[in-house]
Amino acid sequence: MNPTEITTQISKAANLLNIDKWDYGASFSNDYSVQVDRGAAKQLKASQKQVITLRVWNKDNLVGITTTSDLSETGIKKALRQANIASEFGNKNEFTDFSPLAKDPIHVKEVDKKNPLGIKKLLKILREAESKLIDSHEAIKSIPYNGLSESFYERIYANSDGAFRNYSKSQAAIYLYARAEEQDKKPRSSGSVKLGYGVEDIDIESCIKEAAKKTIAHLDYSSIKTDKYLICLSPEAFLTLMNAFSSIFNARSIIDGVSLSDKNSIGELISIPALNIYDDGLNDKNISSAPFDGEGTPTKKLMLINKGKLENFLHSESTAKIFNTIPTGHAGLGSKVSVSPDWLVIEKSNECSNLNKFLVHTNYQGDFVYIEELNAIHAGVKASQGSFSLPFEGWLYRNGEKRSIESATVAGDIKYLLKNIINIENEKELTTSGISPHVWINELSITGDE
The missing domain is CATH 3.30.2290.10 (PmbA/TldD superfamily)
Incomplete structure (x- = not known):
């Protein structure tokens, strides 16, 4: 039929x-x-x-x-x-x-x-x-x-x-x-x-x-000492983290009491002012784009973080009614309607005066850890608490030379991470889950084999 x-x-x-x-x-x-x-x-x-x-x-x-x-x-x-x-x-x-x-x-x-x-x-x-x-x-x-x-x-x-x-x-x-x-x-x-x-x-x-x-490239590896390091997150790694903590933007999670945000969080500064994040399910680069959600609400571009401030939540019909707003096109269809992001786009806002623009992963000569891919997301993320402890694939850079890290875990808090971004690179990259530049964090704890 x-x-x-x-x-x-x-x-x-x-x-x-x-x-x-x-x-x-x-x-x-x-x-x-x-x-x-x-x-x-x-x-x-x-x-x-x-x-x-x-x-x-x-x-x-x-x-x-x-x-x-x-x-x-x-x-x-x-x-x-x-x-x-x-x-x-x-x-x-x-x-x-x-x-x-x-x-x-x-x-x-x-x-x-x-x-x-x-x-x-x-x-x-x-x-x-x-x-x-x-x-x-x-x-x-x-x-x-x-x-x-x-x-x-x-x-x-x-x-x-x-x-x-x-x-x-x-x-x-x-x-x-x-x-x-x-x-x-x-x-x-x-x-x-x-x-x-x-x-x-x-x-x-x-x-x-x-x-x-x-x-x-990963064949030449070495262990890494447990310590705090300057961190560069690949576009894929940063998008992985933002999707893992998307309950920050999720009205259903707020109602259920499992979000770091609450009903009054709109307008709150949750990141440095240089960060913009929006959900853009209809982006031309999104292979999986859908024109409407499970409730028939049209998909649209929605700003989530604007110059570091929380601007919108993701809503279904029922959560929108509770928050006295309109649905955003992010609902599933079920007995208890779920809400989730479609396709995140990360970019640098025009409020970027305090960024360290010399931090560019392709030419920075100092010491830092480059996190290429984060693993075990479901086991290592406590979204309601904001904490994460995740094994990763990555590199240790020293004096412009890089060496693969044998095995290590990165741990931190998403609130700390967003407030301690020290550079957002200019060039954005397309991944399977969205678009993002490389993002630098002041320091995060790395647990290695040494």
């Missing part, structure tokens, strides 16, 4: 069941993925998914929710009936409604439609990539983590008040994570990820070269 037919069928079934108020979000996808191990097929997947999440409001305006993959007339009626029964157990302390922006115009990015390559072609491409990466250096013995995938999907939102919207798109990804081994040395690993709207959009050769270069 096409989106209009699905909406019509749900509407008819709701009328038969005397359900006046409902909405739904639907997702349909065809997914293909492959993994290899030394040329042999390790895992091949092809799946077709269809999922509809239905919400029903009863006469007391309580919400019930259910999910189904059965799109037959019987299946939809059963799902509506179950959601109606579930509504009797709805949350009486917080009332959810339709987003007031669910009928506003949306911006759907025009992208050339891609066609599936299929499992056989994906397997052939990944085998060749694995072989080239292994052959790129004698120390690279295997590519233990790898994958090539393509996905074609459609998203729909509609409600009984007449809101209706949908979009379709494709996305492809490759990741190559190499393992290098030398005699009397510990194995070293690193990798690369590339995204595109289709496999033909991905520069696979650059993925191979980047994975090889990073892995080989």
Whole structure:
């Protein structure tokens, strides 16, 4: 069925069941993925998914929710009936409604439609990539983590008040994570990820070269002394931290009491004035952009930190009502609606007079630690407390020369980190999770093997 037919069928079934108020979000996808191990097929997947999440409001305006993959007339009626029964157990302390922006115009990015390559072609491409990466250096013995995938999907939102919207798109990804081994040395690993709207959009050769270069560079390693160091965070590492502590901007987290912010934090200076952070889900560089969220609210650019001050929170319909504002387009769809950022963009504001502009990672001759990638985010971040302790991949720079760090952990507090930024470099870089420049921190604690 096409989106209009699905909406019509749900509407008819709701009328038969005397359900006046409902909405739904639907997702349909065809997914293909492959993994290899030394040329042999390790895992091949092809799946077709269809999922509809239905919400029903009863006469007391309580919400019930259910999910189904059965799109037959019987299946939809059963799902509506179950959601109606579930509504009797709805949350009486917080009332959810339709987003007031669910009928506003949306911006759907025009992208050339891609066609599936299929499992056989994906397997052939990944085998060749694995072989080239292994052959790129004698120390690279295997590519233990790898994958090539393509996905074609459609998203729909509609409600009984007449809101209706949908979009379709494709996305492809490759990741190559190499393992290098030398005699009397510990194995070293690193990798690369590339995204595109289709496999033909991905520069696979650059993925191979980047994975090889990073892995080989880490072969010359040494331990690091436990101490406090001047820190340079790569764009990827800084975005990782900001996403890990996105509860600072999250209205749902504030209501649930698990955020460092509170309802009165808007306008508070939480960083140095040189920092701007905004969420820009519709950015042209964002492969995964979506024109609306789970409640049908249009996606938009939203300033979160402006010249160091907290300017906005991320809102769903229900949190916006509590905060007496409007939804921001960051909601999921569920019994308890979640809120999350789309795609963060970090930049230097025009309030940057106190920055140390001589700190540029490509030519600074002093001693510092360069953090390339942070790991174990879910285990090492306590977002409600603001603390983190994370293993990382990185480099120790001394007198302009760099050496890979064998193993170490960086620890600190996000409030301290944001207030102790001493430079934000001019050049911004595109990553898979957003855009950011390199960011320098006055000092953070590094725990090493010495």
